[in-house]
Amino acid sequence: MITIASLALALLARVPDYIAAGKDIYDSYKKLQALHDQPTPATQEELAAFKVEMDAEHATLLSMTAELNAPSTGDAT
Amino acid sequence: MRKFLPALFSLFAVAILSACASAQPTTDTVGLQKMVLQAEIAYQIPLRGAITVKNWPTCKTPATVKPCIDEGSRQTIRKVNASVVALFDKAMDTASIPGVAQGDVTADIQAAVKAAEALKTLVNTWSPAQ
Numbered sequence: 001m002i003t004i005a006s007l008a009l010a011l012l013a014r015v016p017d018y019i020a021a022g023k024d025i026y027d028s029y030k031k032l033q034a035l036h037d038q039p040t041p042a043t044q045e046e047l048a049a050f051k052v053e054m055d056a057e058h059a060t061l062l063s064m065t066a067e068l069n070a071p072s073t074g075d076a077t
Numbered sequence: 078m079r080k081f082l083p084a085l086f087s088l089f090a091v092a093i094l095s096a097c098a099s100a101q102p103t104t105d106t107v108g109l110q111k112m113v114l115q116a117e118i119a120y121q122i123p124l125r126g127a128i129t130v131k132n133w134p135t136c137k138t139p140a141t142v143k144p145c146i147d148e149g150s151r152q153t154i155r156k157v158n159a160s161v162v163a164l165f166d167k168a169m170d171t172a173s174i175p176g177v178a179q180g181d182v183t184a185d186i187q188a189a190v191k192a193a194e195a196l197k198t199l200v201n202t203w204s205p206a207q
Contacts, residue, residue, distance in 0.1 A: 006142070007143055009113060010142055010143060010144065011144075014129075014133075014144070017129050017132060018091070021125050021126065021128075021129045024121070024122075025122050025125060026126045028118055028119070028121040028122050028125070029122075031118050032115060032119055033117045033177070035111065035115055035118065036115065040105060040107055040108045040111060041107055046128065047107065050107060050111070051109075053114070054110065054114055056115070057114055057117055057118055058169075060121065061117055061120070061124075061162060061165070062119065062162075064121065064124050064125070064128065064161055065124075065158060065159070066156055067080065067128050068124070068128050068131055068154070068158055069155055072131055072132050072134065072135065072146075073132045074132045074133045074134035074135070074145075075134050075135055
């Protein structure tokens with residue numbers, strides 16, 4: 001009984017993580033869809049905007065990597 | 078000398094044509110960069126899953142808090158991600174080379190995606206049921 005309760009509590013404690021993960025997955029899906037629909041940039045303005053987008057996505061990847069490399073938050077709780 | 082002139086011109090023409098063919102961009106660089114970017118964005122999904130799993134408490138024996146992950150697997154996930162990011166960087170560098178063949182970029186993307194699949198498999202082996 002105690003094990004089930006502790007498991008339930010542990011899972012409940014992770015709910016905000018799961019919500020955040022779900023939101024990130026949805027955001028990635030939307031970005032991917034937008035990029036897929038967008039025609040290949042041709043004008044200088046479009047190229048500049050694409051470069052900004054590319055840099056932003058690379059920064060996201062690097063920040064997620066930093067998050068992965070950081071110590072586990074699970075051990076702190 | 079006259080006998081050799083047509084042959085000389087032919088050789089010259091072949092040289093010019095092959096030089097033009099190699100200097101001609103095979104595909105659009107921005108289009109190739111977009112391909113890499115799409116793969117990078119798609120990779121954010123398994124990476125988010127990896128971050129969630131990484132944040133689980135470390136498994137301890139005999140009393141184990143679940144869900145949990147062992148430190149070795151956590152380190153492996155980090156290493157695999159580092160190689161995926163490096164492979165995406167390589168793919169983006171290749172895609173930025175003017176006149177690069179599309180096949181070269183596709184091969185680089187495939188290598189990154191293959192490494193990303195390894196991360197996905199690793200993350201999927203860890204679930205709250207374990």
